[in-house]
Amino acid sequence: MQLYSFKKSFQILAFLGVFSIVLISCKEISEDVAPIEIPERLEISPTSQSVMIGETATFTTAFFDNMGNSIASPSDIGWTSSDLSVASITQDGEATGLSAGQTTIKATYQTVEATALLTVVSDNNQVATVTITPSLSEITLTEMASLEFSVKNNLGEELTGKTATWTSGNIELVTVENGQVTAEDYGTANVTATVDGIQSSPATVQVVRKADFTNRSNGSAKLRIENDVLQVVLSEDFSTSTSPPDLRVYLGDNSGNVNDAVELATLNTRSGGKTINVPSEISITEYRYVLIWCKQLGGMYGVADLGE
Structure with missing residues (x-):
């Protein structure tokens, strides 16, 4: 009887010891990957506006640091107008119309600029604004995008019967004809429409790689280039298992493990959208899979096959 009690007690202690080790190991999560820094950037608002001769228009800026966070704009931003015969601009971002035409307003801070x-x-019979819709299109190499334009006068009234000339800012990435955009290679290009000599603000076309998740994850992943930065984007409907500790996001070439894969970030939340910056030395076509992997215990919890 005493021997049985001793064995039983030993078994209980052994179980508790193993259980404690498991609990401790689950709490010892590996160190996070440092977030990838990206170039600082400026944005101007609005990106396009119109005035009558003698009237003024005000432009403002937003500034984003090297982590992509919006912070207070620097006080020493410089402003210029590309055609001073059309409009002048003060160092407070207030432009004055001088003659009919169009000029590019530029804001500059150190090596960062926006236009x-x-x-x-x-008079109000002239074209004042040309607008492209949608302003952002996302396509793969096998897809096309359709863009439309609208024309308004300075009163905001639509002008009909106009014809636009379409231009791609990078024909190696996308070409455009009569508003139909064709993908040529991965990346981001701007498309503009010009009517009666008045150019639109650019519409952005992103040629991306994307795929749905399998293997215990739902939603999708895509690789895109935005502001010259490669990003992995998990869709808003993304979800994965809540059970394993220490899930990480990787780019790799093996759907079964993370050998030779690049670890990008810790998956702190198990559902919802997430954007992850990728190191600048990695190209958009370098890896085939976006992987969700338990770094601490091993095991694949999501695979998005972006294709070759």
């Missing part, structure tokens, strides 16, 4: 368009009209 917007200002159209100056002499």
Whole structure:
């Protein structure tokens, strides 16, 4: 009887010891990967506006640091107008229309700059703004995008019967004809439409790689280039298992493990959208899979096959 009690007690202690080790190991999560820094950037608002001769228009800026966070704009931003005969601009971002035409307004801080368009009209029969919709399109190499344009005068009234000339800012990435955009290679290009000599603000076309998740994850993943930065984007409907500790996001070439894969980030939340910056030395076509992997215990919890 005493021997049985001793064995039983030993078994209980052994079980508790193993259980404690498991609990401790689950709490000892590996160190996070340092977030990838990206170039600082400026944005101008609005990106396009119009005024009559003699009127003024105000532009403002937003500034983003090297982690992509919006912070207060620097106080020493410089402003210029590409055509001072059309409009002048103060160092507070206030432009004055001088003659009919269009000028590019540029804001500069150190090596970072952003641009917007200002159209100056002499009467309300002239084209004041050209707008492309949608302003952002996302396609793969096998897809096309359809863009439309609208034209308004300085009063915001639509002008009909106009014809646009379409231009791609990078024909190696996308080509455009009569608003139909064709993908040529992965990356981001701007498309503009010009009517009566007045250019639109650019519409952005992103040629991406994307795929749905399998293997215990739902939603999708895509690789895109935005502001010259490669990103992995998990869709808003993404979800994965809540059970394993220490899930990480990887880029790799093996759907069964993370050998030779690149670890990008810890998956702190198990559902919802997430954008992860990728190191600059990695190209958009370098890896085939976006992987969700338990770093601490091993095991694949999501595979998105982006294709070759």
